[in-house]
Amino acid sequence: MLDLTKLAGKMPAISQHLNQEAKASQIRLTRALELFQRVEGAQADWLRRQEQWRDRLLFATATPLEPLSTAQLIPPPPPRHTVFATDGSQIAPSHHEIAYCYLVNIGRVMLHYGQSLHPLLDNSPEVYYKAEDLYVSRQWGIRTEEWMGHRRTVAEAERLAEMACRWVNPPGAHHDPNLAMVDGSLIYWFLEAMPSEAREQLLPPLLAAWDTLYQARIPLMGYLSSSRSGEATNLLRLAACPFDTQDCVKQCSQESDRLPCQVIDPIRDTTLWTTLLEPGQRSTLWRSSAKILDQYPEHLQIYFCYVHVGAEVARVEVPRWVADDRALFDQALGMMLAQVHKGYGYPVALAESHNMAVVRGGDRARFFALLEQQMLRAGLKNVGTSYKEARKRGSIA
Known part of the structure; x- marks a missing residue:
């Protein structure tokens, strides 16, 4: 049984963490919108780069088939x-x-x-x-x-x-x-x-x-x-790359932590x-x-x-x-x-x-009850759940 009194004491720390994450997420979103406008303004150029370096990227990027501003x-x-x-x-x-x-x-x-x-x-x-x-x-x-x-x-x-x-x-x-x-x-x-x-x-x-x-x-x-x-916002990572070429294998394959283009992750x-x-x-x-x-x-x-x-x-x-x-x-x-x-x-x-x-739980019980009946009719002996399962179902707590 879950002790809600003990759990309540952990709620303030969780709330504080979520509040910090919300502020960080807003910063990442602002940066993503800036990159979005940059890619949108030269979409054909960035798609050429995506195609040129596709086999060298360390992440999957989808390809837009219409203008990015489509709504x-x-x-x-x-x-x-x-x-x-x-x-x-x-x-x-x-x-x-x-x-x-x-x-x-x-x-x-x-x-x-x-x-x-x-x-x-x-x-x-x-x-x-x-x-x-x-x-x-x-x-x-x-x-x-x-x-x-x-x-x-x-x-x-x-x-x-x-x-x-x-x-x-x-x-x-x-x-x-x-x-x-x-x-x-x-x-x-x-x-x-x-x-x-x-x-x-x-x-x-x-x-x-x-x-x-x-x-x-x-x-x-x-x-x-x-x-x-x-998969779509990954296209913006091409614009966030600090290098002249988007050759991840050459430039960033030895990175052990975050890649330089991950300024908007995890958005x-x-x-x-x-x-x-x-x-x-x-x-x-x-x-x-x-x-x-x-x-x-x-x-x-x-x-x-x-x-x-x-x-x-x-x-x-x-x-x-x-x-x-x-x-x-x-x-x-x-x-x-x-x-x-x-x-x-x-x-x-x-x-x-x-x-x-x-x-649901009742369906599961009825399924195994039906199966038990059929096993008994077939002449099988000692049909039943394990002692562990039976004891869990009959807890005295």
Whole structure:
């Protein structure tokens, strides 16, 4: 049990630290705005430098595809449209439970607007208990719990494509504009450091699901609330470099602390664009330079922009084929913004897919109770939790 009396004594120090950090952040923001104006005034020149020294930089910088000062108003959504979304949750495996297995639950949502159609809100659970499910990742040094999360990501994409394409594809059927949304980034950075054998288990089926959406012309969008990315503001670090050339490998590879260009770190992209955008506007469109995107096909390369949705500035990611069709891109942004407004600050379709997927404490207990019944019916003996787990559940405190 948490002792709130003892904890209260630590609050003043935390408040003082946060106050100091807020003042330092304001100084970094002022410096970032100065660098922004400098790069904006000679954007073509700085983009040439970025391209020239890209392979020598020690940090990832996205490439702007429009003027940095872009602040485009997002159009309203079509009166009739459909939004699809998926999200996932899980029960992690535990040696203290009655059986070593894990569960992945995918929530699915399909919301129709202006069409007098019933929504779809359901979930799709799957239990993994075979040896190839539980232990295959250990050969690559990946924990089962971590592998479970990666498998869940793939399942979310597959269920999303299956649901959306099943609705859109019937022959002879006419469908209004639609949008497929996922919570989080479409850039799977975690795959970069993963052994190629493990990556081949995850990336191809995920990209295949996205390609199915592409074939059906269903725009895909990743929505990131409270994004911590600095991929766009990293471009400003080129202007902050004190050297004549931006050759990080030569000039700064021996730096053990902070690089000279890190005068605005740790400032997030969203912090900067909060000062540059008005509610309902989007920033310039950027092409990500994440190394994992080398494994993506050309039409699925990830582009992103920042959108002031009212309550915050969110990062929005789309595949290249969506960004290349500006009418489709603007339409998708309009549907996304309408979702945020309907959800009082967060897309309602994503919130509902999370609610359909989440596994609460009572669900966990019922899952293992059901599993115990089946094990007893199968004739298994001595079915039960470990003494440690049983004692924790029956604490006298």
